[in-house]
Amino acid sequence: MTAVTDPQCRGVFTIASGRPFLDDLVAGIVARWGDAPEALADITLLLPNRRACRALREAFLRRAGEKGQHSLLLPTMSPIGDIDPDALGLAAEDLPAIAAAMDLPPAVDPMRRRLLLARLVARFDPTMSPDRSVWLADELARLLDQVATEQVSFDGLDVLVPEELAGHWQSILDFLKIVTQAWPSVLEDEGAVDAATRRNAVLAAQAAAWRQSPPATPVIIAGSTGSIPATSALMEAVAGLPAGCVVVPGLDAALDDLSWEAVDETHPQFGLHGLLSRIGVDRTAVGPWSDPPEGEPGRHDLRPGVAAARRQLASEVMRPAVTTEHWRVGAIPPTCLEGLIRIDADSPREEADVVALIMREALEEPERTAALVTPDRALARRVGAVLTRWGVSVDDSAGRPLREAPVGAFLHLVAQAAETGCAPVRLLSLLKHPLAALGMDRAAVRRMVEALEVGVLRGPSPEPGLAGLRRRVERVGDPAAREEISVLIDRLAACAEGFLDSLSVDGEMETGGARTLADQVERHLRCAEALAATADAPGAARLWRGDDGEAAAMAVRAILDNSRDHPPVADGRYAAVFDALAGETPVRPRHGTHPRLAILGPLEARLIQADVVILGGLNEGTWPGDPTVDPWMSRPMRRSFGLSAPERRIGLSAHDFVQAFCAPDVVLTRSARADGAPTVPSRWLLRLDAVLKGAGLETPQSLYHRMRARLLHESGGYRPVGDPRPRPALALRPGTVRVSEVGMWINDPYAFYARRILALEPLRALAENPGAPERGTVIHEVLATYVRHHGLTLPPDAEARLLEYGRKAFEPLTVFPSVRAFWWPRFERVARWFLGYLATMPRDRTSIAIEDKGRLSVPRPVSGPLMVTGRADRIDRTADGLVVVDYKTGTVPPKKQMVSGIAPQLPLEGVIAEAGGFDELAPGPGTGLEVADLEHWKVGGGREPGRVDGIGRDQIAAAIEAARTGIARLAADYDTDATAYLSRPRGAVRHTDDYAYLARIAEWANDRTGTEGES
Template sequence: MLLERLAADWRENPPKGPVIAAGSTGSVPATADLLAVIARLPQGAVILPGLDRTLDDESWKALAEGKHPTHPQAMLARLLAHLGLRRDHVRDWPLTKTDRLRVAARALRMTQIAHAMHPTKLDPEEGCPDPDALAGLQRIDCRERSEEALVAALLMRETLEEPERTAALVTADRVLARAVRAQLARWNISVDDSAGEPLSLSPPARFLQLVASTLAEDFAPVPLLSLLKHPLCALGEKSGNARAFARRLDRFERKGRFLLRGPRIGAGLAGLLAEAEKLSLPKRDCKRIARLNQIFAPLTGLFEDRHEERAGLPELISAHLAVAEALADTGTGDGARRLWGGDAGEKTALVMERLREGALHGIMVERDEYAGLITAVLERESLRRAWGGHPRLQILGTIEARLFHADRMILAGLDEGSWPPLNEPDPWLNRRMRAELGLPPPERRIGQSAHDFVQACGAEEVWLLRAERIDGVPTTPSRWLQRLSVLSREADKPHDAPAPLAWARRLGEAPEVRSCPPPAPRPAAALRPKRISVTAVETLMRDPYSYYARHILGLDELPALDAETGPAERGILLHDILHRYLAERMTRDMPLARAKERDRLLEIAHAAFADFSNRPAVRAFWWPRFLRIAEAFLDLQKQREADGVRPVLLESKTEMALLDDRVTLVAKADRIDRSPDGVELIDYKTGNLPEANRIAAGYAPQLPLEGWMLERGAFRASNGKPLSGPVAQLSFWKLKGSGDTPIERKRIQDHEARIAEAAVGAQRFLERYLQGDAPFLSEPRAGLEAYPAYAHLARRDEWAGLPELDSPDDDGKGKS
């Protein structure tokens, strides 16, 4: 609209002074109309960029008619047709003698490129026979984008070796541009990017996003810790105190229960504070959580009195900014200065204020959508530095490069989808509809990109860079590279890697490192534990190194932050419900009616499931399965009681001295029942049951060892006397809750032999590992440990399966 009004005004009232329009191809109809007016002004001039006079008339006519819109000259041909001019009507720009020499030196190259871009034919035989036609134009195909960035950085760094020589990187890939800037930083070179940096990555903008994310995710551990660790977060204290507070919260643990790690119990800051007080978090840190709750009150208060999690956008933005300033305050009222100071702070404040002013009253935003809105707004903005870039190096977008000249032009990211861009289909208008409405074809952008590419190839020295893969995905070379390759018959020429590519690969080379041998730690006897549980015996047999790392080095696996509830939590939950129910049932002389027993079991289950009230998936997926388990369990218990089988011990802990009292074996049995035939040990399982061949081979000794301990009187009844009677059965009960058998029972066959073998094998292992000097090898028999938690610590991937590495002898001693 503005261009149309300007064109109309100049038609009626031509400017008295000169009017010059330079660098435009008139791709926008309103711009083309304005150029037509300027061309007819008394002192008007239109300077066309890179008009090709060598293209044959037939092809030029086709371009002017709108055919071949991807050709570099397509826009100029249509513009001249719109102006009613032929190419011979356009005069050449007067050049100085130096410029004429420079243009003449590259005329052969530009002719060859023009031939490569011909809209209808590409015949290598018709190209220029001169082998030096493309002199000064070099192509490098890199393996990955990271290598491409390093090559571009090396080319720019080499340029600085010659005084006053300049270089420019031209690319449409902003990720690549940022990677090149990062590579140049290794030489302490700072380069301006004409596209700027994403504002969303600046500290103030990132801080605002973290505040919004923390609110949206109801103060989940990951965004909460990210917010507390941000340099701008202070909580009314020195900024370093907030980061120290975050580290303490991250690792705080009491009796195996982490505050933030593992499945989250309480929701929101109120839930976090309640859990912190329950775990006896130091009072000073509890006060910081309460202060954090106070600071966030303007935001959380917008949703407390509403039935829906929605709030007005202007009020939400105002509260958001107030909370951010309060979080950044170090106790001296400097929150606004710290947050909005500097170029990034000023730009972020301007964007947020513009968003607030533009937000219409009455627009409601969901609590969990606000963070996405803020991120989307900030990602659209760029931050351009006012100063600080190197005077002889530039990183440019394809449009900015039209106005820039450098001695060395590096055209990078030359892959289909990047340069040229993807030809995105219009979801609303097809080609015919676009033509009827006077809209340009979708391929117009490709034609503009082609024009930019050809113009950039006119520099004194040009490097064409691309990556064969980006993020592991193969890429397709730009169509212009493919055309030039065909014309120069580059694919048929054997050649060494260009020097910059060799430099880049040389920089990435690591010195030859011999793989480390398998670890075989031999701690002194005094450092080896004297107490061991039956489950740890199983670990020791399967993977001695895991036992060493956990029980000697004390390296427990750290739970994930805000971990999803998984099989381990499901197993603990079901164990707890059945234990509490059976413990209560054992106190009654007579069982209740079936319906009442069911009601009591479900009442206990409801109380246990309440701890996972903030995990809807637990209720949705686990509860239906538990109901099937409950029905099967009650039926099974009734049948066993009718057969004279009753539980006598639940979750019973015991220990037994071994090896002349030098080692203590510890165990906790899930359940021990007495039957007319003797005593049955039952182990509840929610995962896979041990395979029969592993039990027979002695690699699943937990239940047989408990049977051995029971036979030796280690388990005691409620009256303090050892349980008497033979071990009648060793059973696994798999609590599936699915299929025809919600509870799958599996007995260990030939359990007497398994008990005897486990007793002998365990004592032999304990003698060697806890009393002897046997090395703790990493999975000496691969595959026995399904989820080896310490394989990375043992660097197993480095040495496992490598034939050149020495393997331990049978006695556990490596070759010398």
């Protein structure tokens, strides 16, 4: 290895893109100062972050192991910006800058700052919701950090815009007085400063100290591009030290001078261009930190000739737009594509499968490492989930938000249950959470929760609170289920200690002694711990364990420590405030992850090297991401104020991309579609295509990995199914059938089989408002009550009486706003239409049966008679015969279907009537039991309040005969084990969706009908 050997070497150096940065950094240190313990111990190393410090420590130990060293004194390693003034190495009395840094107030706690700013926001606008106050507080905190980081002053805000925009800008200025006027006073009262301000002061003091009294021992700043002004000032000071070295990553020494001067904020070299200008070092004077020959054996070395070719390709891809006419595409050697693969997946799921397979393949080779580098958090989560299929847990540097972890979700569900008055969806989500045990055995709790769900929570919501649940329990018919549900509610009340009833749904809080936000949080946590307890373990032991439990404990401790003087949340938004304060807390695994795989964000990946680097999520808007929108200033205003443009982040992302792109083995992945829409490839992929096309080359595409990803799913045993054809034994087939079910039996036999033979009833939705079944039941009841009391006559106060019957029937449902707002006005229109129609009917028409039960015996060849039962809403007698009436609040079947037998309910009632099968029906003088008409009374209450649709005298006989012969044929056809219950054999006729998922229609409908299947 060749390297500069002068022990007093100073200045600026670079480690080329694609090189193992930390390994080369160690190699250069050893080449300059040797690896004797006393030599390394004198070196001070400053790195971008703590992860880089840990990785550099591992690089030193790895080299020591390769050299057979058993003991090692490591250099002093610190992350830039986290330097302790007490460890500056010089006496405070010797240098004023050191004394000033040591006298700085402590940095304000991040959670304390958020809460203090939220209080200032709420004071500015008392009508703002508490969670939105926290959100705006976070935006103000980001503005404070930007202003401090870029070292500008708020003094210039007043003169940023011309007078014609003064009205709009004045409202923003008034709001920003929170940070320009109120916040400094708050910090003074707190005896603290913003963390960014303190970091700047410490870095400035360190730079001043080293300038005034240069250390005799080596000082190295490595891995930073100087994007923060305070950091670049420190790097400038270090570069001027006698034994100071600045080692920057990936300086493009091959870029021509014209392009170097033309780099803008979106170029990967923009930060380094500004840093070198500040330090006053010409780019040509920046030498390599260590310069191993190409192809020298090493864990991360590229193949001979590939490294320079890949860097040349990256340089041309990133060339500034204004100099693209100077593209040197003809000089790009084909070796740049060795080890480079591009995969355009069809969907985000396929992309995740492909990435996971590549990472899994890397484990097949001993000591081989792989890393996914992506800013796409959704892709990172998917890949982590797929890897668990093989029992591989991978380290995700960004972690996942606490709200998505089990403990965080549980705490949020507890708060939501309290805030919504134990609303069914929230309560059931809480009780079904694996942590919810209520001091009992978890299996017993699951059984009780199932009883609660079916017996109490399905259908219309109970009244809010635990008291509403208790009242609903009284209606449960099964005594055993009623007892289990009562025990569950009692346990829930005991665990909650009033917390679940402390926040009402109308926004008024029953404080119950909660004087501050901290008091609310403490009650929240006591409730959560009680709910998490089992018969064998206390709730605290179950709740605060594991990575997510520890992260949650730290988050709530931060809230408790900093909210003792914060007022309680009193407007029904406690759950949202708790989520805003704690939900984004990162949960990172500490143990049990695979040592050779990692998922890294671009920032974390800057100095980390792997044998296989996968750059995922390479779509525009993801990598690079869309420039963030400043909620306070426009782009020209930011520029005038002195803040960098949002595009500055694109340049940083571009530098991260180039660093990883130049690795030995690189896989570029993207998804061609996302959320059902086509995606746009990253601008860097488009530029790569253009450069390679000009060079007569093409990025190698891998169909192999995509095919393996698809086989990954097919290997699970999944096979497309055909339409179901159950053939239950004859003894299991029903001996009775209701007339309302015959239409289902004809049009969807499988649904009839599922309901009558499997006894599968569709569950009602949770917390649903009363729907069509309830509306139909109520209107049927009201109309039946009127006819039962008054027949088809009209007393003088007929409308008042009908409306009074309606009020009594609707009374149990008036707690639902939709009933009061929509149903009752519709019923009033129905009532007026109903009475108006009765006035037009012939005087000799009388009602002779109301809600009358009937039955019909249909012979079968093997099993004996099939009993067909039904209930007629009303049967009237006229001079021509009987009229069977069916009230319909929903859709009325077409006459054609009734006559043909496809919709046989009302015609079958006519068959039963002519057979004398109704209880209250007797032949009339001269008319017998002949049916004169079948009428649907449409009583919807809409634009057309009501309508009477009769089959008519000319078709009544055909309809009844079709129903009579149809039910006989149906009974005979299914009176054998050989007849299967098919799913929708008529195809286009759609009877019900209740059993469509059970029949898996979406999987086979295309094959049978040639059309899209329903789901």
